[in-house]
Amino acid sequence: MATIVDCPTCGKKVEWSEENRFRPFCSERCKQIDLGAWAEEKYAIPAVTPPQEADDDDIPSR
Template sequence: MPVVACPTCGKKVEWTEANKYRPFCSERCKQIDLGAWAEEKFVIPGPSVDDDTVPDKDNG
């Protein structure tokens, strides 16, 4: 059975259906990760997108 590192704390976790928090080791680590996404601490590098360059659905 595969073992992965928790993305938040690095603890080794078995990747099984019994682990309802996978790939995280716990609810706490899952919530920490969610909070980081909500605070926009994780970003994809690249040029900034201006609102003017995104086409409207109506003007497509």
């Protein structure tokens, strides 16, 4: 039984198989649209800023 997924760009049902060379997309067009969105920075992976480490100057002297 083949796995069916939604095309990330247009939502069309697509069979996830080796025969579909554009998977998970339904077509070259949808694949290029998604690539263009990444290139234009429309997608972003949220970053977590680590807390700043204390410098020696920030530590009170005793």
